[in-house]
């Protein structure tokens with residue numbers, strides 16, 4: 001038997017199929033207890049503004065530490081949570097924690113930082129999603145732009161009218177919106193024209209060989225130019241090398257995130273990172289990328 005695997009192309013699953021679905025079932029069932037059991041946490045990956053060398057915020061990334069199985073990758077459990085519908089309550093937990101992180105930064109005097117949150121299409125289409133989001137933000141007294149919502153291009157596959165209304169409500173509420181993994185999905189450019197998208201996140205797969213591959217460079221350059229012409233920002237994800245950061249700056253990319261600037265960090269390490277980076281900048285000792 002043959003099954004298509006997004007990462008590796010075709011793979012044979014004959015004896016493994018059984019094991020895979022058993023694990024999926026076990027994980028899916030264990031996930032129900034994950035919030036109550038304190039097994040979830042967020043990691044924060046800092047994002048860097050290339051022109052100024054300033055940290056601009058972070059992406060919140062979900063982590064699940066199962067008591068017996070150890071860390072389970074979000075790439076594995078998010079799809080299961082989407083299938084079971086559990087992603088909605090998990091998603092609210094993520095938003096609550098991300099807002100708490102944004103509030104800590106704000107209270108530490110870093111008043112213009114943005115925390116980006118991955119929102120599954122299934123959560124996004126919940127009837128009261130935008131209202132609930134603004135309600136929570138206002139209750140904490142967070143500035144309007146402190147939280148950014150990351151959606152993938154897959155939302156374009158949903159009912160366009162409903163999505164259009166939601167996106168308008170989102171921007172009316174002052175919430176920022178970015179398109180995650182841009183260039184890998186169902187790319188209908190028409191939604192970029194119709195909806196107010198603030199930022200395109202250029203997928204890591206275009207960054208990996210940026211310095212050696214002319215096609216990747218051409219694609220990245222075209223995305224940056226297009227974003228610019230439409231008044232959107234760009235951020236490159238998965239930047240691991242100084243040479244990639246330098247190339248991206250030369251191409252006019254606004255921001256980067258990736259192991260080169262910082263790995264995703266736990267709460268305390270993240271708060272310290274942001275305080276240090278800001279202090280270094282104020283003291284004039286920050287080293288801009290490529291310098």
Ligand code: C2E
Nearest residue numbers: 061062074075078094118119120238239240257258259264
């Ligand atoms: P994503 O949103 O595209 O997140 C970027 C992924 O790339 C993260 O993987 C991050 O740890 C990884 N990454 C960042 N920089 C580098 C780098 O320089 N090199 C390499 N090799 N990897 C890098 P992670 O944390 O495993 O998350 C995987 C995916 O799971 C995310 O992709 C996102 O689609 C999803 N996800 C994570 N947290 C959440 C969440 O709270 N809710 C939802 N709905 N999805 C989430």
Ligand code: MG
Nearest residue numbers: 059118150180
């Ligand atoms: Mg993301």
Ligand code: MG
Nearest residue numbers: 180181201237
């Ligand atoms: Mg991404």
Ligand code: MG
Nearest residue numbers: 181203204237
């Ligand atoms: Mg990605």
